Amino acid sequence: MFLLVLSLLVSGSQASHFLGTMMTYYPVETQTNGSVSVILRYKQNFVECSQSVTWNCEGNCGSWTRMLPLTKVEEVSGEWCQTEGVITHQLPNNTGFQTKLDGGLWIDNILNRIVYWRAVAAVELRNRSDIGKPNTSPQTTILPALRVPVNCPRTINLLAFDPDGDEVKCRYGNAADSECNPCNPPPVLNVSSSCSLTFSSSVSNTSSELRYAVQLVVEDFPRQTITLTETGGSQEVKTTSDAISKIPLQFALKVIPEVPSCAEGSYVARFLPPTPDNRAQKFIQVNKVLEINIRAEATHSTVTGLLFSGPHNVSKSSPGSGSFTLSWTPTAAESGQSHPICFVVETSYNYNTYHSELRCVAVTVGNYYVVALRGRISTSLSLENDYDALVKQIKDELTRRGLHTGMNVRLHRMG
Incomplete structure (x- = not known):
């Protein structure tokens, strides 16, 4: 009976249902004996909310505790569901480790021939000479699928920021990193090191949805040469050309039939005030309510909803046509951390669903002060x-x- 059940589980894991993942990490504290705690926050994107897969740890993994079982963030029924989980690792020392997610299969009809999924996060926890504490990974998030009309060039400016002040760079995964196999970037999408994606298609029209798997790696680079020190005293130098850590960012790009006009505000929604600018920064104290107010309009289509990616306990409401509010009350567990929230507005026309541009904000949680200073600090x-x-x-x-x-x-x- 056990063998039969195991066989059914393996068979079920091969269904075509994966739409990407992402992971970030935050060191919590370093004890006097050199042990370290680190929080891993991750999102998984599948067709159904009930589907999931386990991250595997390699190296100095220590003991771990599941702080948050996979909990739904956002869902488009029958298309995708994003869930979030939180794991804490207690490590005997500050030697880093890797955690990996792999299996199969991506959703059907992926044109860049990605079949099996693989995502790797490299967790670096050695003490940094510049800030005197362990490294924190870049922070980012993304919706499981972004929809772009085939005839409309578009730039997708991803939110990728670093709490340590490091320079953040994006690239496609490659086989040498073991992040993907095979590694075929979407031919319609170019990625810049500054984490902007440029979409342009040579196809003038399509009657069906074209799907691509986007498998990115996000890395942090120090702004000056630093030294990483292990608990035992050994050291490694990192220059501005050396990545400190890396995290995966994977999602599906869906290229849909052409739209009559690419102009924002016509068929594809245009954001209006008080919608925050992309990559805006917000600050909120623990147990206080953060509200992100969003407005959008489209003159030739119908605004049908808002989709977002962020912490699992963000809620959304719609106080009026084309108006939306995202609300989040961070707890003490998020104090001292920064969390990204990204969103798009959906419109509908002639049985097609369109996404607005992607907008994201970075939310820093904890006690903070705004200091007004009289006079200026002169500098060259x-x-x-x-x-x-x-x-x-x-x-x-x-x-x-x-x-x-x-x-x-x-x-x-x-x-």
């Missing part, structure tokens, strides 16, 4: 080329003016 340094030196100069000046020496300083260009 630039934000682009001298980020770390500029942060240190500003921090030193703020300390001189009486702020706590242990404060964190982040710089963001306005406008």
Whole structure:
């Protein structure tokens, strides 16, 4: 009987139902004995909410606890369901590890011939010389499927930010990393290192949906040469050309029949104020309600809904036609962390469903202060080329003016 049940489980795992995944991590604390705790947050995208697969850990895995069983984030009935899970690893030392998700199969009719899925996250937890603590991975998220009309070029600006202030870069996975097998990027989609995806198709029209598997790797690079130190004292130098960690970001691109006009606000929804700008940053305290208000319009189609990807306990409502609100109340478990929330607005015309541009915000949780300073801090340094030196100069000046020496300083260009 056991063998029969096992056979049925293996057979069921081969169904064509996968639409991608992603994982990020946050170190929690380092004990005096050198042990480390790390939180892994991951999303899985399948056709049905009941479908799932287990991440496998390789290396210094320690003991782990499932803090959140897979819980639904968002669903389009019959097309996809995104779930989120949280695992905490307690490690005997700060040597990193890899965690891997693999199996089969991607959804049917993937044109770039991706069949089996594989996603790898490299968790780096050695102590960094620049910040004096373990590394945190880049943070990002994505919907399980994005829909683009075949005749409309589009740029998809992914949200990819790093809580440590590192430079974040995106690329397609390759066989040398064991992130995919085979590794065939979608021929209609180019990825830049700055995490922008450019869609352009040589096909002028299609009567059916064209599907592609998008398998990206997101990595963080230090802005200056740093040293990583293990619990036992051994060290490794990382230059600005060396990735510190890597996380997977995978989803499906669905190219749909042409739309009469590519202009935003015609058939594809256009965002209106007070919708936040893409890659905007928001701050919220624990147990306080964050509301993201979204408005969109389309003159020749019908606005039918909002889809999002974010923490599992985000809720959405629609107070009026073309108006939506995403609400989230972070708990103490999210304190000190940053969480991405991404969304699109759907419209419908002539039995086709269209997605607006993808917009994302980064939400930082915890106690924070907005400090107003009289006067200016004069500097010849630039934000682009001298980020770390500029942060240190500003921090030193703020300390001189009486702020706590242990404060964190982040710089963001306005406008």
